Amino acid sequence: MEYIIEAAGLVKKYNGKTAVDAINFTVRQQECFGLLGPNGAGKTSTVKMIHCFFLPTAGRLSVLGMDVRTHSRAIKRQLGVVPQENNLDPDLGVLENLLVYAGFFGITRSSALNRAGELLEFFDLSGYERERVETLSGGMKRRLTIARALINSPNILILDEPTTGLDPQARHLVWQRLRHLKEQGVTILLTTHYMDEAAQWCDRLVIMDEGRILEEGKPQELVLKHVGKEVLEIGLGNEPAGVVLDHVSGMICGHLIIGDTLYLYSAGGQAVLQALQHFPGRFTHRLLRYATLEDVFLKLTGRGLTADGKTVAGYFPPGLEGAPASPGCLSKDLESKHVP
Numbered sequence: 493m494e495y496i497i498e499a500a501g502l503v504k505k506y507n508g509k510t511a512v513d514a515i516n517f518t519v520r521q522q523e524c525f526g527l528l529g530p531n532g533a534g535k536t537s538t539v540k541m542i543h544c545f546f547l548p549t550a551g552r553l554s555v556l557g558m559d560v561r562t563h564s565r566a567i568k569r570q571l572g573v574v575p576q577e578n579n580l581d582p583d584l585g586v587l588e589n590l591l592v593y594a595g596f597f598g599i600t601r602s603s604a605l606n607r608a609g610e611l612l613e614f615f616d617l618s619g620y621e622r623e624r625v626e627t628l629s630g631g632m633k634r635r636l637t638i639a640r641a642l643i644n645s646p647n648i649l650i651l652d653e654p655t656t657g658l659d660p661q662a663r664h665l666v667w668q669r670l671r672h673l674k675e676q677g678v679t680i681l682l683t684t685h686y687m688d689e690a691a692q693w694c695d696r697l698v699i700m701d702e703g704r705i706l707e708e709g710k711p712q713e714l715v716l717k718h719v720g721k722e723v724l725e726i727g728l729g730n731e732p733a734g735v736v737l738d739h740v741s742g743m744i745c746g747h748l749i750i751g752d753t754l755y756l757y758s759a760g761g762q763a764v765l766q767a768l769q770h771f772p773g774r775f776t777h778r779l780l781r782y783a784t785l786e787d788v789f790l791k792l793t794g795r796g797l798t799a800d801g802k803t804v805a806g807y808f809p810p811g812l813e814g815a816p817a818s819p820g821c822l823s824k825d826l827e828s829k830h831v832p
């Protein structure tokens with residue numbers, strides 16, 4: 493089986509309102525596949541159809557070669573699901589949460605005890621077996637929810653926003669453990685609105701917005717294809733953007749203006765920076781950095797992944813659109829650095 497999940501023309505409507513709008517994607521065995529998008533993009537609705545919580549309104553969806561409409565029980569047995577909101581049982585202790593969940597899969601008490609012990613150790617929760625869930629920190633609850641999803645040794649682990657709300661240290665710990673699982677061959681399907689998380693962990697991803705898939709590919713390839721490698725951010729202050737753009741015309745492969753910040757996309761950010769060295773006006777800041785998936789999202793939608801609907805003005809020459817890594821936007825490596 494080449495594809496472990498296949499969606500074709502997949503639609504989800506709630507009371508006639510479309511949340512997932514005829515999307516197509518495939519997930520391969522043993523990859524980490526991401527659904528990246530802002531609030532309301534349709535990520536959770538998509539994964540809920542995959543783990544057979546909701547039936548699709550229309551379209552085809554198969555998981556492990558089985559149709560979700562006809563084989564939901566068999567599919568569920570082979571999935572591990574970490575929902576967006578922790579739904580641990582607050583009345584039960586840490587260990588008991590795992591054991592009760594194991595019961596749903598028909599796992600014997602002694603096997604469940606062994607497996608739960610391994611998982612608690614793997615997720616740094618040994619010693620908390622008898623603690624009530626309420627007393628755990630947010631990061632510990634998240635790790636326990638992931639541990640619970642692994643109790644049945646699933647083929648596919650579905651993680652809906654696994655690290656939202658966690659501090660950087662807690663996020664790091666979760667990802668350390670997920671990397672081990674990936675190395676062990678577990679297929680991971682992940683939703684997130686953290687573009688850094690998506691870029692670092694996903695082998696492939698789709699960028700979603702308003703129920704549609706805008707793009708699909710490997711994170712770094714999408715960045716190169718759409719915005720090139722480097723971005724120079726300019727705090728315009730009172731300088732008109734047009735004057736700055738005239739100054740660097742021919743050196744950039746696209747730009748965006750958000751509020752008073754001008755983003756210049758190019759293959760050689762240093763050269764653009766140099767060209768602006770003796771610009772007669774005053775900028776509030778200049779920052780040379782790598783282009784990211786956030787830039788791709790901005791370009792595709794005119795909005796940030798997390799900001800609420802900032803309006804954006806911008807221009808990318810038609811040649812860059814859809815081109816495989818436009819040579820004009822490729823360059824040698826550089827360190828992201830802040831220019832005073």
Ligand SMILES: Nc1ncnc2c1ncn2[C@@H]1O[C@H](COP(=O)(O)OP(=O)(O)OP(=O)(O)O)[C@@H](O)[C@H]1O
Nearest residue numbers: 506511529530531532533534535536537538576685
């Ligand atoms: N159970 C539901 N009933 C009615 N509408 C829903 C339901 N669940 C989601 N929606 C709507 O469907 C759309 C997509 O929501 P969904 O939760 O799938 O997005 P999401 O990408 O997971 O967003 P978030 O990042 O906020 O979790 C939204 O407009 C949402 O209001």
Ligand SMILES: [Mg+2]
Nearest residue numbers: 535536537576
């Ligand atoms: Mg969601």
